[in-house]
Amino acid sequence: MPDFEFEFNQDDKDLVVNQTAGVFVETDYIRLTIYPQEAIDNVVTLPGTDEQAIFYSSLSELPFFINVSPFGVGLDTLKIKEIGNGGNNDFKI
Numbered sequence: 001m002p003d004f005e006f007e008f009n010q011d012d013k014d015l016v017v018n019q020t021a022g023v024f025v026e027t028d029y030i031r032l033t034i035y036p037q038e039a040i041d042n043v044v045t046l047p048g049t050d051e052q053a054i055f056y057s058s059l060s061e062l063p064f065f066i067n068v069s070p071f072g073v074g075l076d077t078l079k080i081k082e083i084g085n086g087g088n089n090d091f092k093i
Contacts, residue, residue: 029058029066029083030093057091060084 034044034053044053056066063085069078082088 024059026060026062026084027058027064029056029060031056032091055090056081056083057089057093058084059093063088 032055034055036042036044045051046053054068056068058064061084063082065080065082067078068081069075083090
């Protein structure tokens with residue numbers, strides 16, 4: 001019998017799949033994490049690098065910094081990333 005482990009609880013699922021219109025504010029952003037189909041609990045590593053396939057984007061016209069330390073660095077290290085301002089985004093929203 002398979003043992004399913006869901007990434008979202010019911011409240012999170014309702015938030016993601018609802019049809020309610022929302023508005024992004026200046027410091028809101030989207031994080032896109034890529035997982036392989038064969039190992040859904042491991043983030044894809046980008047070819048030729050040691051970086052994980054985790055991408056960020058914001059609609060903000062001003063650049064701002066976010067903490068990306070939980071992905072790929074130890075607890076004693078602070079890693080920040082600048083996003084916003086169009087050119088600093090990893091993908092277009």
